[in-house]
Amino acid sequence: MIGCSCSNTPTKKRRIIKLSFESPQHSHNSFNKNEGVNHFLISITETEIIWLKLDSMEALLLQVYQPCTTSDKEVVEKKPTSLIRQKLQQYIPILEWLPNYKWKEHFHGDVIAGLTVGIMHVPQGMAYASLAGVPPVYGMYSSFFASSIYMFFGTARHISIGVFAVASMMVGAARLRLAPDLPLSASNASSVNPADYPLGEPIDPLIFTSALTLLVGVVQVIMGVLRLGFLTTYLSDTLVSGFTTGAAVHVFTSQLNKVLGVKLPRHEGIGMIVRMYRDMILSLGSVNFVALGISIFGILFLDLGRTFINPMVKKFSPIPPPLELILVILGVIISQIFNLHDSYDIKTVYNIPRGFPSPSIPRLDFLPALISDAVPIAVVCYMFVMSMGKLFAKKHKYKTDATQELYAIGIASALSSFFPVYPVGASLSRSSVCEMSGANTQLYTVFSSLLLLTVILLLGPFLEPLPMCILACIVIVSLKSLFMQVKELPRLYKISKYDCAIWLVACLSTVLTDVTTGLVISLVFALFTLVLRQQWPTFSNEVLHDETPRQHIPEGVEIVRFGGALHFANVTLFLDKMSESIGRVPEGESLIEGRTIILDGSPIANVDTMGVDALRDVFNDSKKSGVQLFYCGLPEDVLSVLRNDENFSSVVPSSTFFSSIDQCLLSLSQQQSV
Incomplete structure (x- = not known):
């Protein structure tokens, strides 16, 4: 030292x-x-x-x-x-990276990326707000406050914090159940029977979402304090893929009423999708064909633009054209020229107030009733933040702090809840565009927030004629990548039947119930498959060693492999399989006399008490049957446990342990030659 x-x-x-x-x-x-x-x-x-x-x-x-x-x-x-x-x-990571900011190298990229992401925030914020059951402008509020606060606390440089489809859908489902069909002002609700409302009184949706946002932020901060970020590792890529595909079905279905221009009741619980499509079929006679025509145009414009125009532009610039914003501008112009709201009964955004509402303390009295919704929303929002953060961190060779990300997104939600907002996370589409546009640090958020601020303070009223079906088109086209995840199924089936089952259960349970219930069911099923894999690990006697092919293994020697940890849940399987192997070992005639079993224990990562006893018992059984048993390749941790157990070490001699199968076979051949 x-x-x-x-x-x-x-x-x-x-x-x-x-x-x-x-x-x-x-x-x-x-x-x-x-x-x-x-x-x-x-x-x-x-x-x-x-x-x-x-x-x-x-x-x-x-x-x-x-x-x-x-x-x-x-x-x-x-x-x-x-x-x-x-x-x-x-x-507060900004205190570390901002003083060391490389202005000449990074500033230009951050400005371009910030303005590009800000342009995307406007139409997406308005579109996703309808999923949450709040007016369009509150989606922009949510993205503005959360992203501005996250910049100070986050460690992911390229993700775009703001509203996104899955969380918006979960918030909308919670609002529908706990604050159903309420006007934006509850001042005239005194004549309503409080017993008709789950929270005991009629609640303004904006008050509800602010309280939910506060609780989501508190849950995320508590998860950070307890360092529970590791829990998202149980949300495997397969589970997330199936879950988000199922959630996309809900989001798509919720937008069809705007596309068709009809009024449909919203449902909840098991079979809600079936009931919604039933109502839709019954309403086909009242379809607004002008709204349908505008929707078809909007969907084709966005989809064909992404498919053909974006690749052409990418040859000259990494920044994709703002197709959503162009569609919004076209929608506003067409609506103004043809007076779509009055002449064709097209529902429009109608009212976007200038400026910000005054901050207020969220309602705390009914927070306990929101716990069951806040926890899954908190997990899903964090899951999207970390998955996007790790993706870009790996690509650009920097590290994200899982615990700090919990603090960052939690603090952003908790502080922004003093305004009428709803929970946010990382958007896949905006984050991808942000990275492609040349973002280098979180400073890009300053410029995206400034653009959002300009729209909120000055340009909001100009967006009031925008048809709601245009916003529905933006949401629907953004779901294409989620629906394309179905293509993963054949590959999953070939690689792992368990993963294929997880995907199907996650998708179908989400589609047939609701988003929150589907997440819980898929997580429970994924954990159950872990138990199944541990309880029934592979047991093979067709072991081919790199240096010892099957044809080089002498007669009278059986090599078997137990493919997993040995514990109470699978010792019975282990003993049964070993007993079968002991019974079928042939008598050796050439190199090795007698019968020998070599247990390849390299996959046995750990053992418990019953596992140690099983290894001892199988040695005794093989000895009684006149079969030599050797243990090869056991990890050092397992060997240490076996050495420290007197009951085992007093029965099984150290000469039965080898570091590899080759060493064991070499030792046996040397003994035979002697």
């Missing part, structure tokens, strides 16, 4: 590093040049730590010259301040 101390030389203002070495092999201070590579920790300032790897002791002749204007006492006194600064940078 090297210790160091700093002293000042006032005349030359040099910092002299005094090094001392403590040999790891000796208790006294000495030097030994032959003791190999050593690692040393040297502190140069109160904030710098340098690790040096020294191959010889000559490297200890190290001098560091550096101006030193503070005494050792002052350095010690500054350490608490340094720790506080480090903690602040840990929980």
Whole structure:
């Protein structure tokens, strides 16, 4: 170990590093040049730590010259301040990356990406707000506040925080169940029977969503404090794919009434999709064909534009054309020219107030009733944040902090809940465009937020003539990538029947129930498949070793492999399979006399008490049957457990253990030759 101390030389203002070495092999201070590579920790300032790897002791002749204007006492006194600064940078990452921002290299890309993402925020915010059951402008509010706050706390540089389809759908389902069919103002609800409402009184949807957003943020922060970010690892890619495909069916169905221009009641619970399509079929006689025509045009415009125009533009610029914004502008112009609302009974956005509503404290009295909805929404929002964050972090070679992301998205939701907003997460489409547009840091959020702010403060009323069917087109086309996930099924079936089953259960349970229930069912089923895989691991006697092909294994030797951890749930299977192997081992005639079983234990990652007993019992059974049993390739952790168990080590000799199958066969052949 090297210790160091700093002293000042006032005349030359040099910092002299005094090094001392403590040999790891000796208790006294000495030097030994032959003791190999050593690692040393040297502190140069109160904030710098340098690790040096020294191959010889000559490297200890190290001098560091550096101006030193503070005494050792002052350095010690500054350490608490340094720790506080480090903690602040840990929980507020912008304090670390913004002072080191590379303006010449990163600013241009962040500006372009920010403006591009801001353009996408406007139509998507308005479109997804309808899924949540709130007026379109509140989708823009949600994206503005959440993304602006996330910039200070997040570690993912390329994700776009804001409203997205799945979370919007979950919020809308919760609102429909707990605050059904309410006007935006509940001032005239005094004559309504409170017993008709799940929360005991009529609740303004905006008050409801703000309270839900607060609770979602609190849940995410608590998950961060408890470091529960690892729980999302149980939401496998297969599960998420099936779940989001099922959720896309709900989102698509919810937009058909706007596409057809008909009024349809919304349903909830098991079979809600079936009931919604039943109502739709019954309403086909009242279809507004003008709305249907506009919708067909909008869907074709967006889909064909993404399929043909975007690839052409990509050859010249990484920034895709803002097709959604162009469609919104066209929709506003056509609606104004032909007066679609009055002349053709086309439902429009109608009212977008300028500016922001005044902040207010969310209602806290009915938060307990929202827990069952807040928890799955919190998990889904975080799941999208982390999946997008890890994707781009891997591509651009930086790291995201899972726990800090919980804090970031949780704080963003909790603080923004003082305005009429609803929970947000990371959008796949906006995040992809953000990354392709050249974003380098979270600073791009400043420019996307400024564009959103401009629309909210100045341009909102110009969007009032926009037909709602145009917003439905934007939502529907954005679901295409989710529906295309069905193509994964053949590959999943070939690779893993379990994964295929998880996908189908996740998708079908979400479609046949609702989004929240589908998530719970799919998660429970995925965990159940883990139990099944552990309880019935593979057991094979067709082991082909890299250096020992089957044809080189002598007669009288059976090699078997148990493909998983050995524990209480599968010891019965293990004993049964080993008993079968012991009974069918043929008598050796050439290289090996007698009968031998080699157990390839390399996949046995761990054992419990019953597993240890099973390994001992199978040794006794093979011995009684006149069969030699050898254990090969057991991991060191398993070997340590076996050595420390007296009941096992007193029965099974150490000579039965080999590090590989090749070593075991070589040992057997040498014994035979002797």
